[in-house]
Amino acid sequence: MPQTPIDPARLTADLVRCASVTPEEGGALQLLERVLSEAGFSCTRVDRNGIANLFARWGARGAARSFGFNGHTDVVPTGDASVWSVPPFGAVEKNGWLYGRGATDMKSGVAAFVAAAVDFVTATPPDGAVILTITGDEEGDAVDGTIAILDWMRAQGETMTACLVGEPTCPEHLGEMIKIGRRxxxxxxxxxxxxxxxxxxxxxxxxxxxxxxxxxxxxxxxxxxxxxxxxxxxxxxxxxxxxxxxxxxxxxxxxxxxxxxxxxxxxxxxxxxxxxxxxxxxxxxxxxxxxxxxxxxxxESFLTPPGPLSDLVARAVEAETGITPALSTTGGTSDARFVKDICPVVEFGLVGQTMHQVDERVEITQIHQLKAIYARILRDYFA
CATH class of the missing domain: 3.30.70.360 (Alpha-Beta Plaits)
Incomplete structure (x- = not known):
């Protein structure tokens, strides 16, 4: 069991160094499986048709209360690497920013919820289950990723009573926006x-x-x-x-x-x-x-009506950032469109301005803030 808190920025950097251009696993899920297994999570690789996916649960199967996080480690191609100012998979730190493909979308989000979940169950084991579903097929066709995990969960009797997808959701400032649905x-x-x-x-x-x-x-x-x-x-x-x-x-x-x-x-x-x-x-x-x-x-279009789950996340965001987030359904699609078939789901993550761009980057202090928000959500949910 980890004796010290997990540094989400360091974990983000380790993930960025994994060249997991969809559909390649690149070592990213292997790294997370090792971290989560050492923390007492029961981990299962749910690979399908050559796509790598990871399901991890702390606590009993079928627990009356289970909070889930969903995210992906696959990334889009880098394009012409020569026009980057840093190696795309170098995880270079400059002026308080971490650079690399996937730094924003969404290895920082995955690192933040993995770090929050591990620290939470280690320090204050909850009466319930914490579940992490992480796919390698969000940026691709998305037919053997989160869908495969959810199919496997149904077959195994695994459940989530609520879920948060850690995609970037904020236009300019961390805390601005929670997604409660998608077109x-x-x-x-x-x-x-x-x-x-x-x-x-x-x-x-x-x-x-x-x-x-x-x-x-x-x-x-x-x-x-x-x-x-x-x-x-x-x-x-x-x-x-x-x-x-x-x-x-x-x-x-x-x-x-x-x-x-x-x-x-x-x-x-x-x-x-x-x-x-x-x-x-x-x-x-x-x-x-x-x-x-x-x-x-x-x-299909879906909506998680404003209520207990969005209130829970909004309170945590405001407590950690001082910003009252807007509830939005703007933007493209995400894997929340699949998760909504098994439980209420909302999305909250970092500022997404540089995702898919050359010199994609994330502000390091915000990775730590995001971990703190996710940790508060877990504490409040199981309180």
Missing amino acids: GSLSAWFTLTGVQGHSAYPHRARNPLPAMARLMDRLASHRLDEGTAHFDPSTLAVVTIDTGNPATNVIPAQCRATVNIRFNDAHDSAGLINWMQDELDCVAGEYGITGEMSVKVSG
């Missing part, structure tokens, strides 16, 4: 097929381009909603339209386009898919061409 996300790929021909004889062809322009305009100009109590209005973005046609004297046979929708709790993916299919069928019929659509749903 849903889906992408749709459209293919319109007509008849190729000479541009001088358009009557002999059937051009899919005007039809695609019409379809994209109908989708993009449609107001999905006005927003809901906890969400901004849903959005649809046209992200590409392409024919692959370099010639000026050829009417192409096909045109492709892609849209991405970020939707609030006024919708579900099924309803949006049906709406897009109706629009596609209408335009295809109007122009006498054929249309196909394929869809990938990254996650």
